[in-house]
Amino acid sequence: MPIDIPLGGGSAGSRAWSGEFLIPLGGLHSRAVLLSPKGPQVGIQLAVNPLASPRLFGMPASELLGQVIEFDQTPPANGSPIA
């Protein structure tokens, strides 16, 4: 959860993405994810046990494998996420 400045674009292997994340949610990765911050960044990072993913994010962690998505885009299984 970056504070003030959204998390900018990055790349994982040959795959790059642009755009910004307000609250990025990442699955397990076995490859480096490179980010290109424009300056110092401050935020809070939470490590979540992947087995809690169905309850917390409405989908198994396997669906997040190697991906980063915006937290708000998780299925609304739990009502609306933090808003």
Added chain:
Amino acid sequence: MLVRDWLDRCAGTDATDPKPELFRAWELIIGSRGRRRISDVAADVGWSRRHLTAQLRAATGYGAKDLARLARFQQARRMIVTAYGSLADVAAACRYADQSHLNAEWREFAGCTPGEWIAAEVPVLSQLTGGPAAPAGDRAERVGGPAGGRRRGSVFCKTRRGPGGHPGSMTTSGTTTPETGTSTTTVPRTNPGAWPTLSYRDAEAAVRYLIDVVGFVESVVYRGGDDRPIAHAEFRWPDGGGIMFGSEPSEGRWSGAAGAPGTSSAYLSTDDVAEVARRVTSAGWRVLRPLAETDYGSREFAFFDPEGNAWSVGTYRGEGS
């Protein structure tokens, strides 16, 4: 409050949690930092190895072997940022065949060798915390870190915070990288070299009251099996230092009262355990446990001083993140 509301809502849904066997397997694989053999994990949860891997893959995306490799990689990274020792020491402690095995795993997971990673990341992290720059790049050298670096608030196990929390404990500096469950951006910090150690008959209760009553801050808690519910825990004291504790072992680790609940011992970290062992042995003191490698990758030795206080000495530096 937002987070609490959200968690309350999550708790109330009828989402299907993974099977308990998977939580147990996760605890064994990650808790052992990938050192537990997959066949042992499978036997422990009562599944075939193939079934275990299929179930883990369905839930997390990775099978048992890959999770163990990631856990070992994470442990190596933690040891590097907490200045455990040379990369050869880290490779040995994490049970890699040798340093080139460690390098190969890093190339695959991180896209660079640990030496390259240290050269790129550690000076930046040191700068952010105002500490001295660590020696960069030289793989044979000890990896230094600034004293008093900030700690990060995330661990695999659930984290409870003491009243008020530790100032700075919620702050993460540097770039954020989504990856395998913990941050790549751990800021180097220095662990105490001497830790009071305690054991408890009801260590789960101790986890709560050491925080709520005494005011410790949880650093790590590793939960074990029924015979030892808290296998190992480290708590920080907000003003510096910390303690290690766990459930009383079912088979006495110590002889006599030393180390039993109601007593306290001390653990000393050093790279040179053999030298301490040599001094103690030549002084003619009673050896509790001879110098040996532990299953968590530390070389340890324990002894009684002349008045019967129990001490242990080892290369393990504490989890430190």
